[in-house]
Amino acid sequence: MHPSVSKLLELQKVDQELRSLTKDIDSLPAEEAKRRKNLDVLIAQTTAAREVVNKTELDTRALENAIRGSDANISKLNERLNTVRNNAEYQATLFQIEAVRKERDATQEECLALIEGIDEQKATLATAEAAEAEEQKVFDAFLAEAEQLRASRADSIAEVKGRRDAVAEGVAEDLLGTYEGLFKTRDGMAVCPVEDNFCQGCYNKVTMNDIAKLMGKSSVVTCGSCQRILYLQA
Numbered sequence: 001m002h003p004s005v006s007k008l009l010e011l012q013k014v015d016q017e018l019r020s021l022t023k024d025i026d027s028l029p030a031e032e033a034k035r036r037k038n039l040d041v042l043i044a045q046t047t048a049a050r051e052v053v054n055k056t057e058l059d060t061r062a063l064e065n066a067i068r069g070s071d072a073n074i075s076k077l078n079e080r081l082n083t084v085r086n087n088a089e090y091q092a093t094l095f096q097i098e099a100v101r102k103e104r105d106a107t108q109e110e111c112l113a114l115i116e117g118i119d120e121q122k123a124t125l126a127t128a129e130a131a132e133a134e135e136q137k138v139f140d141a142f143l144a145e146a147e148q149l150r151a152s153r154a155d156s157i158a159e160v161k162g163r164r165d166a167v168a169e170g171v172a173e174d175l176l177g178t179y180e181g182l183f184k185t186r187d188g189m190a191v192c193p194v195e196d197n198f199c200q201g202c203y204n205k206v207t208m209n210d211i212a213k214l215m216g217k218s219s220v221v222t223c224g225s226c227q228r229i230l231y232l233q234a
């Protein structure tokens with residue numbers, strides 16, 4: 001085997017090891033973003049439900065104030081009935097009382113309707129809060145697990161990376177670049193054996209000319225079909 005290819009083969013073993021160590025860790029940020037988005041949807045639902053309840057409570061309080069105002073007004077008008085001097089004034093005051101009472105009753109009806117609806121709104125809020133809390137718990141557990149996974153792998157990854165640097169040393173830079181590109185695009189197999197004249201990466205036939213070159217061990221041979229770096233299976 002060409003010495004550079006031999007080194008690359010060794011490097012590939014290290015890179016595959018590194019890949020299996022980092023594969024699940026590399027997917028963590030995307031997974032975290034996805035989960036955070038789901039949680040944000042639930043938070044938004046809780047916020048919206050809370051705003052509905054708050055608004056109903058504010059509106060109810062405003063209507064209750066208006067009712068109290070009308071009640072005070074009615075008492076005042078009733079007192080005035082005792083001091084009016086003539087029938088016309090008496091009738092006018094009665095008429096006024098009736099008008100205020102009508103408005104008060106309408107307000108009270110509106111207020112009761114709001115109070116009637118608030119239980120359902122509060123139930124919706126409670127459901128939303130429970131769903132959010134549950135998702136938050138799951139999310140926190142995910143973050144803790146992710147952190148634990150990262151921490152538990154840190155030493156192994158550092159060790160393999162150190163080994164990788166040592167193995168990669170001495171390989172020509174352009175060949176190393178070609179190898180690294182292939183490792184990514186060829187699913188972790190940049191260097192592959194030839195068996196019975198077939199490339200074991202893509203299963204296409206390798207030319208006799210390339211086989212001769214491989215046997216000569218003096219040049220780096222790549223597959224004409226998949227571009228993988230080849231070596232002869234011993």
Ligand SMILES: [Zn+2]
Pocket residue numbers: 199200201202203204223224225226227228
């Ligand atoms: Zn091939």
